[in-house]
Amino acid sequence: MIEVQQITRFFGRVKAVDNVSFQVEKGEILGFLGPNAAGKTTTMRILTTYLPATHGRATVAGYNVHTDSMKVREHIGYMPENPPLYQEMRVIDFLNFVAKIKGVGAKNIGSAVTEVMGKTDIENVKNRVIKQLSKGYKQRVGLAQALVHNPDVLILDEPTVGLDPKQIIEVRELIKSLAGDHTIILSTHILPEVSMTCERVVIIDKGKVVAEDTPDNLTKALAGAERLNLVVKGPKDKIAEKLTSLQDINLITSTARKNDLVNIQIESKTKEDSRPLIAKTIIDSGWDLYELKSEGVSLEDVFLHVTTREEGTGQ
Amino acid sequence: MRNFMAIFNRELKSYFSSPIAYVVIGLFLLISGVFYYLIVSNFVQVCMRADMQAQMYRMAPPKLNVNMMAIRPILHNMSLFALFFLPLITMRLYSDEKKTGTIELLMTSPVTNLQTILGKFSAGAVLYLVMLLATSIFMILLFIFGKPELGPVLTGYLGLFLLGLSYIAFGLFFSSLTDNQIVAAVSTVAFILFFWAIGWVSGFVSPALGGIFENFSLIGHFDDFAKGVLDTKHIVFYLSFITMGLFLSNISIESARWRGK
Numbered sequence: 001m002i003e004v005q006q007i008t009r010f011f012g013r014v015k016a017v018d019n020v021s022f023q024v025e026k027g028e029i030l031g032f033l034g035p036n037a038a039g040k041t042t043t044m045r046i047l048t049t050y051l052p053a054t055h056g057r058a059t060v061a062g063y064n065v066h067t068d069s070m071k072v073r074e075h076i077g078y079m080p081e082n083p084p085l086y087q088e089m090r091v092i093d094f095l096n097f098v099a100k101i102k103g104v105g106a107k108n109i110g111s112a113v114t115e116v117m118g119k120t121d122i123e124n125v126k127n128r129v130i131k132q133l134s135k136g137y138k139q140r141v142g143l144a145q146a147l148v149h150n151p152d153v154l155i156l157d158e159p160t161v162g163l164d165p166k167q168i169i170e171v172r173e174l175i176k177s178l179a180g181d182h183t184i185i186l187s188t189h190i191l192p193e194v195s196m197t198c199e200r201v202v203i204i205d206k207g208k209v210v211a212e213d214t215p216d217n218l219t220k221a222l223a224g225a226e227r228l229n230l231v232v233k234g235p236k237d238k239i240a241e242k243l244t245s246l247q248d249i250n251l252i253t254s255t256a257r258k259n260d261l262v263n264i265q266i267e268s269k270t271k272e273d274s275r276p277l278i279a280k281t282i283i284d285s286g287w288d289l290y291e292l293k294s295e296g297v298s299l300e301d302v303f304l305h306v307t308t309r310e311e312g313t314g315q
Numbered sequence: 316m317r318n319f320m321a322i323f324n325r326e327l328k329s330y331f332s333s334p335i336a337y338v339v340i341g342l343f344l345l346i347s348g349v350f351y352y353l354i355v356s357n358f359v360q361v362c363m364r365a366d367m368q369a370q371m372y373r374m375a376p377p378k379l380n381v382n383m384m385a386i387r388p389i390l391h392n393m394s395l396f397a398l399f400f401l402p403l404i405t406m407r408l409y410s411d412e413k414k415t416g417t418i419e420l421l422m423t424s425p426v427t428n429l430q431t432i433l434g435k436f437s438a439g440a441v442l443y444l445v446m447l448l449a450t451s452i453f454m455i456l457l458f459i460f461g462k463p464e465l466g467p468v469l470t471g472y473l474g475l476f477l478l479g480l481s482y483i484a485f486g487l488f489f490s491s492l493t494d495n496q497i498v499a500a501v502s503t504v505a506f507i508l509f510f511w512a513i514g515w516v517s518g519f520v521s522p523a524l525g526g527i528f529e530n531f532s533l534i535g536h537f538d539d540f541a542k543g544v545l546d547t548k549h550i551v552f553y554l555s556f557i558t559m560g561l562f563l564s565n566i567s568i569e570s571a572r573w574r575g576k
Contacts, residue, residue: 011575042575048423051575073425084420086325088333100321101424145420 001026001153001183002047007056009042016042018207019056024200026152029179031198031215032187035307039207040187041081044155047185048078061152074103077151077182081158083142087131091122091141094130095148102149112148120144120174136167143171147178154184160193172197191300205307218302227252227295228275230264234287239264242285249274261290318426322434326408330442335404340446343400350392351453358385381463382543386454390471390541393450394534397443397479398511402503404442405486406496408435409568413494422572432487432564439483447476467543474540477553481533482507484560491567507533 002024009017017039024030034040045051047058049069058065061075086094095113104112117123120140125133130141139162146154159175160168176197178184188194194201195215203211203218211218232239239262240254252265268274275292282289330336362379369376412418421431451472457463485506490499514532517525529535533556536549 009575045419050419050422050572052573070425070427073423076423078419078423080416080419082416084415084417086329086417087415088329089325093328097321097325098420098424101318101421101426103425106317 001028002030002058002060002185004043004047004058005056007043007046007053007058009039009046009051010054015207017046017053020204020207020209021056022202022209022212024183024185026183027180028200029175029184029186029198031194031201032185032204033189033191033194033201033303034187034204035189038204038307040204041157042207043204044078044157044185044187048076048155049073050078074149075151076153076155077146077149078155079142079146079157079159081161083138083145085130085138085141085145088129090127090129091133092117092126094141095144098145099148102151104149112150116144116148119147121170135162136164139163139167139171143174152183154178154182156184156186158188159186160188160190168193191303203303203306210306211302226268226274228266228268228278229291229293229295230266230278230282230289231257231291232262232264232282232287232289233260234262234282234285236262239282239285239287242281243278246274246277246281249278318430319434319437322421322426322431323437326435326438327441330404330438335407336442336445339400339404339442340449343396343446344449346396347389347393347450347453351389354385354388354392355457381457381461382467386457386463386468386471387541389453390475391537394475394478394537397446397475398482398507399504400446401439401443401479401482402486402489402500402507405439405483405503406490406500408439408487409491409564410494410496410499414496428565428568432561432568436483436487436561439487440480443479443483444476447472447479464543467541470543470545471541473545474537474549477540477550477557478533478537481553481556481560484557484564488560488564488567491564491571 004020004022007017007020008015020039020043022030032040032043042051046053047060047065049065049072052066060072063071063075065072086097089097092113095116096109099109099112117126120143122137122140122144125137130138133141139159143156143159146156156175160171163171172193175184175186179199186193186198198215200214201212201218202209236254236256240251243249243264243266244251248269250267250269252267254262254264256262266278268278273294275294279289279292358379358381361384365379366376409418412421454463454468458465482503486499486503489503489506490496492502493499510531510533512532514529514535517528519525520528530552536552539546539549
């Protein structure tokens, strides 16, 4: 549905997007992840035909974003980071206007607007002037604006920014419910959002794609370096020495607590789960094991790992 | 056409649902009205003095022309007031969209730049037309209490309308250059004043150069309209000026897209 081939975009001499390629299949939700100023918005703007790319090619719904931009625009709904709202208009007038310029047939405008107001739950404010709405409602009107012509492709730039936790959950549910009929690209720098809503993730940093896979696979790929937390009763230094003598195990920290208890954090690079081996080693040495917990690897770790690798500060 | 109408309607409604339209039209009428009053009362005094002189010397009273002595200066005054008021209604056309980000909605909807430009331009033009129609009350009063010729009034208003459209076209262009409304308005006024005053230079340079300057003068082409002369030369000039403004707006928007501004 969306194909991006080696897209590059310069702003003056600054390379905002550097040779980015990825694909999105029909009905899929793609998470577009990256720190601030990574090039997410620029990439999305290129896909929505708002900006032309300096090099490279992108097609949306089979149309080239550069040469067939009007066709592409008919097939996309776009919600920029700041929802584009005419503040002095009433919600319903605004949505009618958007439906008109998005090419919804004159006869269907009424029903399309009613439907989208139902989906985004803004029926109760339809006669209010947009300026007077709360941030959460404005965000939903912004989403309604992107959905009103029932586009094949939805491009959402940080759709949950500025919402309260309850609204965030509602918006995520809404986005999830839209998948299948719509192909969705969703940018965010909030990681749980991606693991909760997206089927696939593209991580972008400094304009480059640094990782691309499902959230599960990404976390598995990094799971080679699993972290374990232990609480053991015994002499601190001896325990540390014993554990590091095991193969593929590195000590990260060990701190003594009250009552001879020691907190230990280790990193294990073994292929199999190393917990039984560690437990056995400690018991055999005559110490008491109080706690042994795997931290697992979250998408946060993957993210930090791939976006900080270049400086050599990654773990 | 549909897209054009949608943009046009939205712009026009936004003028009238905010104080802009009422303040601009109201103040334009107030200032034009004050000058109308001064010009007409001055004309009446001149008439009375001429009558008294005629009686004193036992001559037939002279025929003073209301078209030439009152209506023409009134039209000229309005052309100058429009110069200061129209940039105030064009300054927001693009600047506001750029500032609030709604430009992203327009530029990612299946609407061409030309449709947007024409829609916005026409909305400004209609607002200006309402302004002009409101001033027709001045003329109606003259027709009730005097006997002016209708022809020069009509051509005068046509000239005033075309002149105003030229202001609006370039106001739109300057608005498309910046997200700051004040900058847009000030540059529009400065630009139009330059093309207004360029004819005055002609007295100080060689006749050939002077002729060129005169032909570029926005107000120079208005004179004939105010006199009641309808010359295609002037109509073509204004239409070219308007087209130029709209064309430059289109280029500016397209280039902003490439520059990413």
